[in-house]
Amino acid sequence: MTDSASAGGSERYETIEVERAVPVALVRLNRPQALNALSTQLMEELLDALRRLDRDEEVRAVVLTGNGRAFAAGADIREMAERSAVEMELEDRFATWDAIRSIKKPLIAAVNGYALGGGCELAMMCDIIIAAETATFGQPEIAIGVIPGAGGTQRLTRAVGKSAAMEMILTGDPISARRALELGLVSRVVAPEVLLDEALRLARRIAERPPVAVRLAKDAVNRAFETTLSEGLAYERRNFYLLFATEDQKEGMRAFMEKRPPQFRGR
Numbered sequence: 001m002t003d004s005a006s007a008g009g010s011e012r013y014e015t016i017e018v019e020r021a022v023p024v025a026l027v028r029l030n031r032p033q034a035l036n037a038l039s040t041q042l043m044e045e046l047l048d049a050l051r052r053l054d055r056d057e058e059v060r061a062v063v064l065t066g067n068g069r070a071f072a073a074g075a076d077i078r079e080m081a082e083r084s085a086v087e088m089e090l091e092d093r094f095a096t097w098d099a100i101r102s103i104k105k106p107l108i109a110a111v112n113g114y115a116l117g118g119g120c121e122l123a124m125m126c127d128i129i130i131a132a133e134t135a136t137f138g139q140p141e142i143a144i145g146v147i148p149g150a151g152g153t154q155r156l157t158r159a160v161g162k163s164a165a166m167e168m169i170l171t172g173d174p175i176s177a178r179r180a181l182e183l184g185l186v187s188r189v190v191a192p193e194v195l196l197d198e199a200l201r202l203a204r205r206i207a208e209r210p211p212v213a214v215r216l217a218k219d220a221v222n223r224a225f226e227t228t229l230s231e232g233l234a235y236e237r238r239n240f241y242l243l244f245a246t247e248d249q250k251e252g253m254r255a256f257m258e259k260r261p262p263q264f265r266g267r
């Protein structure tokens with residue numbers, strides 16, 4: 001089922017498209033003439049859509065992709081070019097970006113083309129990245145006189161290690177999807193024509209799993225980037241115990257013992 005209207009109204013957005021195909025949803029960045037440059041409006045619309053989908057009980061995973069030949073070629077350079085440091089600091093556009101971290105449901109980036117600068121950073125804010133063979137990843141900010149500002153120096157370094165991150169960030173040169181796979185930045189590379197099918201298939205597979213456990217698993221994995229091993233293990237354990245308070249845990253374990261498929265209800 002595809003139902004854009006009940007996604008909260010794809011028609012209300014000018015720079016993204018939302019397709020609700022329960023139990024998953026597909027969000028497309030839609031400024032192809034600017035290679036989906038991440039303008040303030042686009043980021044605000046994206047956050048609004050993701051928050052609505054996060055609250056939508058029927059949607060259990062979200063795929064994010066780009067229309068045209070880019071996932072996103074970065075933040076909108078035209079919008080930033082003449083800003084002063086004080087204007088940038090006062091506007092605090094990072095608040096929108098930071099808020100994406102609070103989305104609880106799994107986000108899968110289906111990277112169809114350029115994922116550069118903020119585009120690469122946005123992909124890295126997702127939980128899983130799948131790339132088309134034709135995709136390229138890079139942090140080219142150095143070439144325009146700045147550095148990554150939406151997490152690139154931190155998330156890329158954690159994803160690919162210091163040496164490869166330094167190469168990419170100090171040269172600004174992009175890497176291919178194959179290289180991104182070798183480095184562990186993405187989990188799969190597929191032919192461009194099957195990218196969306198693969199991403200949606202993965203989203204549907206996750207959507208079969210008990211939703212509360214999926215959310216708490218995402219939460220625990222993300223904690224690994226924030227804390228020490230012993231604190232992370234304690235955090236994992238609390239989430240593990242918490243799941244014994246869900247009906248889905250009882251259902252999952254009983255279904256196993258009764259040799260039948262489980263019926264998860266997100267409770």
Ligand code: DAK
Pocket residue numbers: 033034035037038073074075076077078088092093094095097114116117118119140141144148149150
């Ligand atoms: N911003 C604005 N427009 C862009 C753009 C961008 N990042 N990237 C491409 N475009 C536009 C081009 O200007 C062009 O527009 P027209 O001239 O047709 O009007 C159109 O998209 C097609 O691009 P090209 O003609 O350049 O296409 P090519 O195939 O020749 O080249 C390219 C493709 C991806 C190699 C090239 O477009 C390119 O180098 N783009 C810029 C890549 C880049 O430097 N990205 C990093 C931007 S800095 C922040 C959060 C995040 C960030 C900053 C602040 N806050 C919350 C405050 C992140 C910063 C960045 O990402």
